[in-house]
Amino acid sequence: MFQTDGDVNTELLRAAAAEANRNYKIQSNDVLSIRFYTNKGEILVDPNNFLRQELMQSSGGGGRMGNQQIGQQQERQDYLVFPNGEVKVPMIGFLPVAGLTVAQADSLFQSRFETYYRDTYVYTQVINRRVVVLGATGGSVIPLPNESMNVVEVLALAGGMPANGKAHNIRLIRDIASPMPIVQVIDLSTIAGVQKANLRVMPNDVVYVEPFRRVFNESLRDALLVLGAVTNVLTSYIVIKDIVN
Template sequence: MFRTDGDMNMDKMRASLATAEKNYVIQPNDYLDVRVYTNRGERILDPNGEILRNLSSGGVLQNQMEEKPRFLVQSNGIVKLPMVDYVKVSGLTLLETDSLLQVMFTKFYKDVYVITKVLNNRIIVLGAPGGKVIPMTNDNMNLIEVLAAAGGVDKTGKVHNIRLIRGDLQNPSVQVINLSTIEGMRKAALNVEPNDIVYVEPVRRVFLEALADYMPVFSALTGVLTTYIVIKDLVQN
């Protein structure tokens, strides 16, 4: 899988890395955590406690009250939020979204402070560790953390041939990474960004692979031979 000629498109990878260092751009189907504070960060959304009081009077459990609300960005890039209703956020960075919502919530509160986070950023790991989806726990997550979260790379994977695939799959940028040496790790761009694909090439076991490929043929021949022996034995008897 994902074979390449040489060590890949490093200029494109560096450009992608520079983009990754900036704020994440919100996309359709993202889940957002939006926190609104008043008095420049002193009090959170619902400063009078009316929502929590209503929930409490309705018998809602404490863990449900403490659960973080998640707001889905629809396919048209619009998210529905309390009080401000529908807001177009697709294509905006998190900082731009914070500024936009700060202006909108100023209609209701004084000295508004907004923090927006994306809750469903993830990295896909394929190959030796198996197919796994790793949630991004922070914006500075690197390849080593991703591999550790996927269970690490044991003797079934080639740590000298790891591919970091980024961008549009029709024309992706791919970096071949060698983690078998400190020098190889030092040369690599190890920062990851949302929706990256990490592929760890498995160690090939030629004999076992060939055996698995020919096993159906062996099974068929064995079945035919067994049937022939049974029929011959019946005829002779």
């Protein structure tokens, strides 16, 4: 599975990793978690309004009040980025976000909500970023909670390096659905191999840990399958022969 003769398109991998370092760009079909707050996010640091009550008391109750907070403990709201790159947000409608970093999207949402609320604070996360781990680990989908995760962290989340896995032959595959996927063979068995490899992962990467082949077990299994098929044929032949006779 995923056999290669050494590294494939290593330079493209390095270029893609360098681009990733400039921050993840929102894409179509991403799912965004967007939280909106007023008064510069006051509710985040003063969830029980203690600070506001103290200010009101010290000013004799005549302190200037800002906009009413958008919920005391606001639940997470998830929004899908449509194939055209737009996301539909309550009150402000459709906004183009594909190609923007999360920080740029925050600024865009904030500027639009300023029409309705004063000193808006917006916090956005991309919650569907993930990496697929296959091979000796058995297979799992690992969410990426941040933008700086590496292969070692992903393998740890997948259960660690399995005993039947080849630590010297791990493949990091990027753009697997494209006509020319980017592949890097990673050697985690030595410090030199770790230092040489580009371990940075990106959303939708595939990490494949090649398992050790147990030739004897595989050959025995195949032989048993053939023997079983031959036995079934002979049994059927004998039964039919007895019926005929």
